[in-house]
Amino acid sequence: MAPKSLLYTIFSSxxxxxxxxxxxxxYEVMIIGGGPSGLSAASGLSRVRRKNVxxxxxxxxxxxTRNMHDVIGNDGTVPSDFRALARSQISKYNQTTxxxxxxxxxxxxxxxxxxxxxxxxxxxxxxxxxxxxxLGTGMKDILPDTPGLEEAWGKGVYWCPWCDGWEHRDQPFGxxxxxxxxxGSVLEVYTLNTDIIAFxxxxxxxxxxxxxxxxxxxxxxQLEAYNIALNNETIESIERxxxxxxxxxxxxxxxxxxxxxxxxxxxxxRNAFITNFPSEQRSTIPEDLGLKMQGNKIDTxxxxxxxxxxxVFAVGDANSDGSTNVPHAMFSGKRxxxxxxxxxxxxxxxxxxxxxxxxxRRAMEKEAERRMGSDLEKLWERVRRA
Numbered sequence: 001m002a003p004k005s006l007l008y009t010i011f012s013s014x015x016x017x018x019x020x021x022x023x024x025x026x027y028e029v030m031i032i033g034g035g036p037s038g039l040s041a042a043s044g045l046s047r048v049r050r051k052n053v054x055x056x057x058x059x060x061x062x063x064x065t066r067n068m069h070d071v072i073g074n075d076g077t078v079p080s081d082f083r084a085l086a087r088s089q090i091s092k093y094n095q096t097t098x099x100x101x102x103x104x105x106x107x108x109x110x111x112x113x114x115x116x117x118x119x120x121x122x123x124x125x126x127x128x129x130x131x132x133x134x135l136g137t138g139m140k141d142i143l144p145d146t147p148g149l150e151e152a153w154g155k156g157v158y159w160c161p162w163c164d165g166w167e168h169r170d171q172p173f174g175x176x177x178x179x180x181x182x183x184g185s186v187l188e189v190y191t192l193n194t195d196i197i198a199f200x201x202x203x204x205x206x207x208x209x210x211x212x213x214x215x216x217x218x219x220x221x222q223l224e225a226y227n228i229a230l231n232n233e234t235i236e237s238i239e240r241x242x243x244x245x246x247x248x249x250x251x252x253x254x255x256x257x258x259x260x261x262x263x264x265x266x267x268x269x270r271n272a273f274i275t276n277f278p279s280e281q282r283s284t285i286p287e288d289l290g291l292k293m294q295g296n297k298i299d300t301x302x303x304x305x306x307x308x309x310x311x312v313f314a315v316g317d318a319n320s321d322g323s324t325n326v327p328h329a330m331f332s333g334k335r336x337x338x339x340x341x342x343x344x345x346x347x348x349x350x351x352x353x354x355x356x357x358x359x360x361r362r363a364m365e366k367e368a369e370r371r372m373g374s375d376l377e378k379l380w381e382r383v384r385r386a
Contacts, residue, residue, distance in 0.1 A: 021351045023111040023118045025129040027053045029340055030121055032103050032285065033136030035060050037316030037329035039086040041134050044337025046093035050344070053128055055121065057102035059282060061138050061317060062163075062326070064154030066245055066254075070162045071326045099123060106133065106285050119311065132311050132340050135298065136333060137283035139317040139324070144201075144277065148238035148258075156244055156256030157273045162325060165192045167244070167254040168272035174260065175228075177276025178203040182230070183216045183223065185274050190226050197229045197268060199260060204232040234263040241269070281318060294320040305336035313340060 029045055031038045034056025045052045060079065062068065067076045074082055090096050104122045109129070111118060119133045141159065143150055149157065157176070158164040165188075173193035175185045179200040186196065212219050223230065239261060244254030260268045280296055281287070292299040292308035300307055300319035307314050315332040317324045 021114055021116050021354075022348055023114045023116045023131060025118050025131050027051050027097070027128065027130040028344060029053075029132045029134060030119060030128060030130035031055070031134045031136060032106075032121070032283070033134075033138055033316065033318075034058070034083065034100075035062075035136060035138055035316060035329060036082070036086075036326045037138075037333040038134070038136035039083065039090065040330040040333025041136060041315060041337045041340075042096045042333075043086070043090050044334045045341065046090055046095035048337075048341050049093075049095060050337075050341055051095055053097040053099060053130065055099045055101060055103045055123060055128075058100065059102075059138070059140075061140070061282075062154070065158075065163065066155055068326055069164065069166065099128070103283075103285065105288060108289075117311070131344060133313070134305075134333075134336050134340065135283070135286060135307075135312065135314045135318060136316045136329070137281065137285060137318050139279045139296075140282040142278045142280060146235050146238060148240065152238055152240055152256075152258065156240075156254070156258065156271070157238075157275060159275045159277070160325060161188045161192060161274060164272075165189060165274070167248075167252060168256070169193065169253065171195075171253075171255070171271035172269065173197075174199055174258075174268075174270040174273040175276070176201070176235075176273045179205075179208045179230075179232075180211050180215075181276035182228070183212065183219050185276060186223065186226055186228055189274055194227070196226070197231055197270065198223075199231050199233075199235060199268075199273075202232060202234045204230065231262070231268070233266070236261045236263055244272075283318075286314070286318070302332075302335075304339040305332055306339070 028050045029052040031041050031052060031054040034054060038054055038056070042052055042054050062079050065079055068079055068082060069075055071077065087098065101123045104124075106119055106121045108117050109120050118129055118131050121128045143153060156168070169192045171193065172195045173189065175182055175196065175198040177185070177200070180203075182198045182200065185198075189196070216222060239259040240256070241259055242255060242257035244256035247255040256271055258270055258273070260270060262268070286293070286298050289309060289312065291312065297320035298307055298314040298318050300314045300321055302321045305313045305315055305319070313336040315336045316329040319332065321332065
């Protein structure tokens with residue numbers, strides 16, 4: 001091949017590679033997580049005919065909850081019924097593939113042909129590829145090993161007053177968690193409950209009192225103003241005496257009843273509790289990908305639900321936008337779907353324009369010669385005569 005032809009071939013290939021910036025993948029978007037945020041993302045993508053795959057491990061933060069609340073149009077819906085109906089409605093668009101398996105790992109693949117990257121998920125020995133990745137992987141609450149607590153979780157013992165507080169209004173109430181978080185809980189529930197005991201489980205120490213004083217300098221007076229009783233005894237167990245799903249009234253109240261058994265041999269009865277337990281990422285994928293974190297949440301720009309890694313978006317409880325509930329999860333999933341669609345559309349538009357406006361052969365030769373230097377012409381001539 002003549003040097004100029006060779007040069008043209010190299011330059012032309014480079015130009016085409018730069019133009020063809022859309023990799024060929026199994027799906028356009030992969031969504032990891034089948035809760036409200038992931039479902040909302042799948043719905044939003046399907047409505048604009050974006051081929052997507054949703055991986056659902058069957059693990060949901062609100063799975064123990066009896067009913068969803070404060071979800072307009074679905075107030076009181078059983079979470080599993082909500083997910084089933086959502087799947088049914090999304091499926092009519094024929095854009096979503098449902099994989100009911102846990103994702104083992106996600107890796108980034110460099111596509112040299114398109115000069116771009118995409119994502120590959122390993123699931124039960126199979127590989128699935130997509131251009132974009134939406135993480136709706138959620139959080140997991142870390143419960144103390146107090147006997148009876150896990151069984152009561154989500155059924156009279158909860159962490160969100162908007163989700164479950166109304167059903168236990170005007171009942172003898174308890175707060176479970178560290179002293180540091182007590183005032184914050186009181187401020188959340190005092191419009192619902194007035195007979196409140198804070199069971200701080202041995203965490204009231206000079207150190208925690210000082211930490212609480214940094215947040216609320218007048219914390220003692222605040223607790224006194226709301227008649228909050230502090231109990232610092234170690235909790236031995238929490239025993240259910242009555243199930244609010246079975247005992248309720250026509251005004252929506254559920255009458256759970258628990259006995260808190262304490263280390264000093266005493267016990268106290270309460271109808272419901274709000275908690276202040278820590279949480280962690282349910283999935284290791286954010287860490288495996290090296291995503292930037294804010295505390296235990298994925299650092300996410302709410303303006304586009306983008307993470308620190310190009311092509312990766314985070315929605316629902318797992319992200320750092322500071323809200324954790326079903327309406328928020330659906331909002332973030334829809335927002336991610338919009339921004340993912342627009343981002344892909346721009347990439348596709350740029351690729352299409354680049355392909356249609358490739359320079360002529362002579363123009364590419366001239367540009368290559370200019371970049372490589374005029375002396376190359378003399379070198380070619382010597383080679384031709386040799």
